[in-house]
Amino acid sequence: QKEVEQNSGPLSVPEGAIASLNCTYSDRGSQSFFWYRQYSGKSPELIMSIYSNGDKEDGRFTAQLNKASQYVSLLIRDSQPSDSATYLCAVKGSGYSTLTFGKGTMLLVSP
Amino acid sequence: GAVVSQHPSRVICKSGTSVKIECRSLDFQATTMFWYRQFPKQSLMLMATSNEGSKATYEQGVEKDKFLINHASLTLSTLTVTSAHPEDSSFYICRVDEQFFGPGTRLTVL
Numbered sequence: 469q470k471e472v473e474q475n476s477g478p479l480s481v482p483e484g485a486i487a488s489l490n491c492t493y494s495d496r497g498s499q500s501f502f503w504y505r506q507y508s509g510k511s512p513e514l515i516m517s518i519y520s521n522g523d524k525e526d527g528r529f530t531a532q533l534n535k536a537s538q539y540v541s542l543l544i545r546d547s548q549p550s551d552s553a554t555y556l557c558a559v560k561g562s563g564y565s566t567l568t569f570g571k572g573t574m575l576l577v578s579p
Numbered sequence: 580g581a582v583v584s585q586h587p588s589r590v591i592c593k594s595g596t597s598v599k600i601e602c603r604s605l606d607f608q609a610t611t612m613f614w615y616r617q618f619p620k621q622s623l624m625l626m627a628t629s630n631e632g633s634k635a636t637y638e639q640g641v642e643k644d645k646f647l648i649n650h651a652s653l654t655l656s657t658l659t660v661t662s663a664h665p666e667d668s669s670f671y672i673c674r675v676d677e678q679f680f681g682p683g684t685r686l687t688v689l
Contacts, residue, residue, distance in 0.1 A: 502677055511672045511683040512623070556623070560677065567677060571622035
């Protein structure tokens with residue numbers, strides 16, 4: 469059973485701070501890793517994908533992957549109240565395999 | 580613009596009726612689409628994988644006779660909730676590829 473674990477939160481950070489969201493996965497053969505943001509009442513939207521060890525930066529977002537530790541994280545710099553949402557981590561194995569989602573971490577950014 | 584559309588976005592129906600939800604891939608052909616259900620404040624739950632030209636693959640515990648999936652073309656998959664009951668009230672979301680979720684359909688069964 470492939471598992472993706474996330475702390476449900478809520479993670480509360482003040483505006484302007486760095487928010488750090490973490491995710492661990494059980495399948496060592498996983499190849500692709502994704503972070504989605506889901507606002508309340510809306511469907512998820514992809515914000516980052518990462519495939520190799522290290523950091524990947526896109527604007528205020530940085531995804532970090534450590535395959536040896538089976539750990540992927542998302543850093544949000546200069547957090548804004550509009551970043552308040554649930555962040556979903558998703559992991560995909562090699563070849564044709566389904567995407568396994570974590571339960572999500574709720575982030576609350578206070579003004 | 581939107582890559583995946585869903586119709587309707589919101590539907591209210593009486594108990595016992597059937598409801599059809601459409602998922603369309605607007606920009607590319609999709610041999611596979613995925614259907615999820617999400618209850619309030621709960622996580623996404625994969626219901627089934629829709630395969631163009633063949634039968635859908637259902638997750639354990641999802642009744643295939645209740646949730647009928649048809650993937651008639653490379654751009655359209657439909658989910659029909661048959662004989663809907665209040666406990667079927669939920670947010671139904673389709674996904675195409677890793678990147679693209681549809682906007683979702685909120686079903687309320689009275």
